[in-house]
Amino acid sequence: RTLLAALPDQKPDPLLALIKKFASDDRPGKIDLGVGVYRNAEGKTPVMAAVKSAEHHLWETQDSKSYIGPEGDPTFVSLLAQEVFCDGMVTENLAGVQTPGGTAALRLSAEILAHDNDRSIWIGTPTWANHNAIFATVGLGIKTYRFFDPQTQAVRVDEMLSAFESAKCGDAILLHASCHNPTGAAISAEVWSAIAEIVARKGLIPLFDNAYQGLGRGFAQDVEGMHTVLKAADEAIVAVSCSKSFSLYRERTGAAFVLGNSATDVARGVANFAYHARASYSMPPAHGAAVVATVLADAGRRKLWIDELASMRSRIFEIRTELTNRLSAYMPQLAAVADQEGMFSLLPLTPENITHLREVHGIYMPDSGRVNLAGLRIEQVDQVSRAIGQLL
Numbered sequence: 317r318t319l320l321a322a323l324p325d326q327k328p329d330p331l332l333a334l335i336k337k338f339a340s341d342d343r344p345g346k347i348d349l350g351v352g353v354y355r356n357a358e359g360k361t362p363v364m365a366a367v368k369s370a371e372h373h374l375w376e377t378q379d380s381k382s383y384i385g386p387e388g389d390p391t392f393v394s395l396l397a398q399e400v401f402c403d404g405m406v407t408e409n410l411a412g413v414q415t416p417g418g419t420a421a422l423r424l425s426a427e428i429l430a431h432d433n434d435r436s437i438w439i440g441t442p443t444w445a446n447h448n449a450i451f452a453t454v455g456l457g458i459k460t461y462r463f464f465d466p467q468t469q470a471v472r473v474d475e476m477l478s479a480f481e482s483a484k485c486g487d488a489i490l491l492h493a494s495c496h497n498p499t500g501a502a503i504s505a506e507v508w509s510a511i512a513e514i515v516a517r518k519g520l521i522p523l524f525d526n527a528y529q530g531l532g533r534g535f536a537q538d539v540e541g542m543h544t545v546l547k548a549a550d551e552a553i554v555a556v557s558c559s560k561s562f563s564l565y566r567e568r569t570g571a572a573f574v575l576g577n578s579a580t581d582v583a584r585g586v587a588n589f590a591y592h593a594r595a596s597y598s599m600p601p602a603h604g605a606a607v608v609a610t611v612l613a614d615a616g617r618r619k620l621w622i623d624e625l626a627s628m629r630s631r632i633f634e635i636r637t638e639l640t641n642r643l644s645a646y647m648p649q650l651a652a653v654a655d656q657e658g659m660f661s662l663l664p665l666t667p668e669n670i671t672h673l674r675e676v677h678g679i680y681m682p683d684s685g686r687v688n689l690a691g692l693r694i695e696q697v698d699q700v701s702r703a704i705g706q707l708l
């Protein structure tokens with residue numbers, strides 16, 4: 317019985333394959349809309365000034381690299397909680413742990429949800445590709461519903477709400493707090509309230525993936541819908557990623573929070589997070605979380621960071637508006653792109669269209685048609701819109 321030959325073939329990540337293709341294209345005007353990170357007007361993903369300042373401070377003051385434990389840094393967790401939740405929510409019924417990025421926060425969440433064999437998680441399609449893998453790996457039952465239609469650029473509200481109506485008490489529902497990946501589609505305040513009502517009536521457990529706070533409408537606005545649902549829920553989980561909001565991608569910084577009915581319950585939630593952390597990565601890396609805590613604990617650094625985040629957001633918004641103005645002339649439904657939020661939108665392009673854009677125009681995006689607007693410079697919008705418009 318062999319080990320390696322018996323393993324299943326694993327397809328390479330299509331986005332990594334795209335990055336390789338882009339790197340080996342020597343046309344000077346090539347454009348990368350596939351990348352999943354923020355880029356500034358020069359096409360760079362710089363270290364934020366607030367982060368640099370915090371790193372400088374840490375370099376001068378940090379006096380130990382000793383272990384910190386599977387729960388991570390409690391100061392980071394409580395400072396982050398102040399940013400993600402509203403005042404009335406930060407009580408003894410909320411607790412969390414630091415995790416290696418949003419991915420590990422989702423993985424720990426999946427682990428505790430999977431403790432009940434009967435529980436399913438409801439996932440809208442399309443969603444971030446890794447969601448399926450994370451929930452499937454722990455053996456959680458996955459149920460899907462159509463969330464978004466690229467042809468009409470509309471959220472399929474009725475399908476989503478009726479999926480939640482058909483969920484069983486105790487089932488989990490996965491929701492993107494804002495800046496939906498890959499569609500950018502925003503959920504209106506009325507629909508958030510409708511979700512909250514169903515969650516409360518049916519006893520569902522919302523799992524929020526909060527990976528882009530501050531890159532949508534505003535740092536506080538990006539979690540308002542989430543707050544509506546959390547206030548209605550009996551129990552809930554929130555997975556936070558600091559990768560995008562602090563541009564800390566490779567530092568693997570995030571947190572998983574549980575909201576429950578008592579301090580005892582949330583302590584049990586956290587203890588189970590810590591158990592699963594210990595059994596996989598043992599404890600999270602310290603640096604990114606120390607940086608975030610150092611930024612959030614100091615009013616000056618926090619303001620610098622909030623301002624930097626606002627300028628990232630307004631750059632994305634400017635590109636979004638310009639692109640929408642041009643693309644909607646070719647296809648009126650694309651006027652909806654202007655109302656979407658965050659870095660991504662999902663264009664109604666076929667894989668053949670996408671190959672054509674890559675081979676003829678040097679414009680790179682994955683086969684899904686997801687474009688990262690932050691991959692564009694303002695002066696490229698016209699050229700890209702023309703190339704795409706001819707195919708619509």
Ligand code: PLP
Binds near residue numbers: 418527568
């Ligand atoms: N959730 C969504 C929707 C994402 O797009 C990403 C990253 O791309 C993550 C979670 C995970 O981010 P992290 O790099 O912090 O693990």
